[in-house]
Amino acid sequence: MKADALAKEIHVGQALVRGACPICAVLKDFQSALAEKVQVQADLHLCNFHTWLLARLAPAKGAAAVYLKLLEDAPAVEVEVPGCDFCQRILEQEQVQLGELVKQMQRTMLVQWMKAQGSLCLSHSRKLHDHAPLKMRRLIDEIVERTRAELKQELGDFLEHTKQGDHTGGGILGRAAEFLVSQRGL
Numbered sequence: 217m218k219a220d221a222l223a224k225e226i227h228v229g230q231a232l233v234r235g236a237c238p239i240c241a242v243l244k245d246f247q248s249a250l251a252e253k254v255q256v257q258a259d260l261h262l263c264n265f266h267t268w269l270l271a272r273l274a275p276a277k278g279a280a281a282v283y284l285k286l287l288e289d290a291p292a293v294e295v296e297v298p299g300c301d302f303c304q305r306i307l308e309q310e311q312v313q314l315g316e317l318v319k320q321m322q323r324t325m326l327v328q329w330m331k332a333q334g335s336l337c338l339s340h341s342r343k344l345h346d347h348a349p350l351k352m353r354r355l356i357d358e359i360v361e362r363t364r365a366e367l368k369q370e371l372g373d374f375l376e377h378t379k380q381g382d383h384t385g386g387g388i389l390g391r392a393a394e395f396l397v398s399q400r401g402l
Contacts, residue, residue, distance in 0.1 A: 228316045232329065235363075235391055237337040239313050239344075240399040246309045247401065248273055250302050256281045259289075263300035265401060306402070314340070314347045321352060331355070335363045339398045367392050 231241035251266075251273035260282065262270070270279045320326050336344065341360045345353055370388045377385065393400070 228313045229320050229326070232326075232334065234333040235335050235366075237335055237340050237394060237398070239310065239317060239340040240337055240394060240402060242313045243306055243310055243402050244399050247302065247306055250305060254278050254282055256285045260286065261299060261301050262286070263303055266300055266302040269302075269401070310340075310343070314344055317344065318347045318349075318352065321348070321355065327355065330359055331362075334359055335395070336360055337395050337398045363395060367395055 228238050228242050231238040231245070233241065247269070251269050252275065254270060254274050255278065270282060274282070321330065336356065336359050338360065341356050344356055348356060367388070370385075371392060374385050374388050377383070
């Protein structure tokens with residue numbers, strides 16, 4: 217399965233949600249689509265994470281066929297482990313989506329929304345710097361710093377509530393983790 221076929225279904229402009237990195241969101245959807253549409257192919261290599269992802273997300277018939285092929289092809293002892301095909305496709309898609317976000321961020325309405333509500337995880341903000349023209353890098357930094365300040369405030373509030381035994385609002389922990397290291401599994 218080609219990554220390009222999946223890319224047409226997923227657009228970074230449609231992944232804009234307050235407080236979430238749109239690149240992470242698109243890559244998470246892309247990764248799920250890879251798993252759900254997996255097909256048996258020669259020389260398929262999967263890392264530990266993506267092997268387990270198939271067990272969780274792929275249709276049982278597709279996952280069983282892939283696992284059977286992997287069992288038939290796997291040598292008893294493998295000296296050099298080849299790269300994961302899913303990881304490689306996700307990295308390629310990440311480059312496409314970073315470029316797309318740079319294009320989208322040239323639209324005035326998107327810039328205004330990103331300044332007020334948009335978010336980028338630290339990992340994707342650094343990578344976006346590499347794709348963005350110099351004039352756009354200040355905007356990326358503003359988005360990151362606003363997000364950092366909001367997370368610090370929300371985490372501080374959450375800590376205060378936990379002192380009183382109130383543990384509601386724990387979703388902030390996931391948002392902080394995403395900001396620091398990207399969405400889980402990416």
